[in-house]
Structures are given as structure tokens and as C-alpha cells.
Amino acid sequence: MPQFKDVIGYEKEKDLMREIIILPQKFPHLFTGGRSPFRTVLLFGPSGCGTSFFIKSVAREANVTLFYLDGEKAPINWDRRGEKLMDAVFRVAAYLTPSIIYLNNIDNYAFTRYSMLKTEFILSVHNHVKRGITLIAGSNNPDGIDMAVRRRLEKRVWMKLPDLSTRKKLIERYLYNNELSENDIMTVAERVDGFTHRDIVETIVKVSKKYTNITVEHILDEFSICKRTDEKVFAEWCRMYGNEY
Ligand SMILES: Nc1ncnc2c1ncn2[C@@H]1O[C@H](COP(=O)(O)OP(=O)(O)OP(=O)(O)O)[C@@H](O)[C@H]1O
Ligand SMILES: [Mg+2]
Numbered sequence: 001m002p003q004f005k006d007v008i009g010y011e012k013e014k015d016l017m018r019e020i021i022i023l024p025q026k027f028p029h030l031f032t033g034g035r036s037p038f039r040t041v042l043l044f045g046p047s048g049c050g051t052s053f054f055i056k057s058v059a060r061e062a063n064v065t066l067f068y069l070d071g072e073k074a075p076i077n078w079d080r081r082g083e084k085l086m087d088a089v090f091r092v093a094a095y096l097t098p099s100i101i102y103l104n105n106i107d108n109y110a111f112t113r114y115s116m117l118k119t120e121f122i123l124s125v126h127n128h129v130k131r132g133i134t135l136i137a138g139s140n141n142p143d144g145i146d147m148a149v150r151r152r153l154e155k156r157v158w159m160k161l162p163d164l165s166t167r168k169k170l171i172e173r174y175l176y177n178n179e180l181s182e183n184d185i186m187t188v189a190e191r192v193d194g195f196t197h198r199d200i201v202e203t204i205v206k207v208s209k210k211y212t213n214i215t216v217e218h219i220l221d222e223f224s225i226c227k228r229t230d231e232k233v234f235a236e237w238c239r240m241y242g243n244e245y
Contacts, residue, residue, distance in 0.1 A: 045159030097132030
């Protein structure tokens with residue numbers, strides 16, 4: 001499990017997690033009544049922006065039990081089994097507090113068509129997401145999230161593509177076998193705008209394994225087979241439903 005220090009960038013997002021998960025655990029008396037922290041969060045952004053990696057680091061940093069569920073791996077025909085499973089996870093998470101329930105690809109749960117599952121989800125959030133338990137949802141397709149479900153996710157955080165300084169740090173962290181200068185690394189960082197954290201990490205690791213004397217051209221060549229990510233849909237969704245923090 002990664003630690004916060006392994007997550008490059010996302011400083012504001014780490015602060016938010018400290019504020020809503022770590023601090024209330026350390027100083028519960030500060031978070032009573034009106035000052036109770038957010039308990040439900042949505043992390044949205046393109047695939048590869050590192051949401052799974054981030055959430056694991058949060059669980060490790062906060063030293064809480066992580067329940068990691070994935071809408072993509074859930075059975076297509078969620079029948080009563082699905083509802084029972086969801087109910088069971090929330091109950092166990094409530095029993096094993098402090099805990100985080102992470103629902104990856106929340107837009108992939110059949111919440112709309114099989115509304116019994118949606119009812120179960122809403123009931124579970126209402127009944128179990130209390131002190132010591134935080135529900136976090138992840139999505140690469142926030143437009144696909146059911147409206148009633150979206151409303152239950154109070155804090156909506158856009159996981160953005162890495163900025164220049166984050167890209168530079170990612171390259172430095174994962175590049176080995178190299179004699180590139182600071183300037184060369186900066187050149188690469190500038191040229192890989194629009195790639196996700198995962199694109200950068202995977203490409204840099206690949207280049208490091210492939211060559212002994214890495215050049216800027218080697219790296220840029222390898223990136224030419226990756227596709228840049230367009231953040232427009234996320235920016236638009238954020239404008240409509242996101243919130244600043
Ligand atoms: N902020 C980061 N700092 C360092 N490494 C990162 C960061 N984000 C992602 N990575 C690296 O990229 C890999 C892929 O990230 P991750 O699986 O979390 O992406 P994801 O957005 O959850 O993808 P998907 O949408 O496919 O689920 C991680 O295992 C990690 O090695
Ligand atoms: Mg993921």
C-alpha cells in the first residue's frame with residue numbers, strides 16, 4: 001500500500017483527506033455537531049489519474065480499514081444478491097471503524113435500471129455512513145452517475161492531469177539508468193502535457209528498462225504511442241456539479 005509521500009502532486013487533495021478523515025480521528029471533540037466533516041466524497045477524473053493509488057495511500061496514512069469495491073467488476077445483473085452484498089459491506093465497515101468504503105467506477109453500478117440497488121445504496125449511506133466511516137466514490141464518467149446518487153456525494157473533487165511541476169517530479173521519481181540533465185528532464189516535462197500520471201509512470205519505467213543511455217528523444221519517442229487526454233468533459237462537469245475547496 002502506498003503512503004502519502006509516494007503520491008506525487010495532489011497536495012490539496014491530501015489536505016482535504018487529512019481534514020475529513022485523519023483529523024476527526026485524532027481530535028473527535030473538535031468535530032461534533034455542526035462541525036462534522038464531510039463523509040461522502042466523489043473523486044472524478046480521467047482513467048490513469050491515479051485515483052486508486054491515491055485512495056490506498058489515504059487508507060494507509062489514516063490507518064483505517066479500506067473496503068475497495070468496483071462497479072466494473074460487479075455482476076451485470078445485480079439482483080437481490082447485489083443489495084445484500086452492499087448492505088453487508090456497509091455493516092461490516094460500520095463495525096470495523098474507522099473505515100473507508102471506496103466504490104470505484106460508481107457510474108458502472110446499475111443504479112438506474114435496478115433501482116432496488118439504488119435504494120439500498122441510499123439507505124446504507126443514510127444508516128451507516130456516520131462517525132468513523134467515510135464513503136468515497138471514484139468515476140471516470142461523472143455524467144453517468146445517477147442524479148440521486150450524485151446528491152449523496154457531498155464533496156466532488158476533480159482529479160486533474162499532472163501540472164508541469166508534478167510531471168517533472170514523476171519523471172525524476174521513476175527514471176533510472178539515465179544521465180539526463182535537469183534541463184533535459186524539464187524539456188520532457190514540458191512536452192508531456194496532457195498525459196495522465198499512469199501514462200507518464202508506465203512510459204518512463206519502460207524507457208528506463210529499454211535503454212542504458214537514455215536521451216530526451218528516446219523518451220519522447222516512447223510517448224508518441226500514448227494518446228493525450230482531453231479534460232474538457234471533466235472541466236464542464238466540475239463547473240456544473242463540482243465544488244472548490
Ligand atoms: N500521483 C501519483 N504519484 C505517483 N505515482 C502515481 C500517481 N498516480 C498514479 N501513479 C502510478 O500510476 C499507476 C496507476 O494509477 P491508478 O491505478 O491509481 O490509476 P487510476 O486512475 O485508478 O486508473 P483507472 O481509472 O484505470 O482505475 C499507479 O500504480 C502508480 O504507480
Ligand atoms: Mg482505478
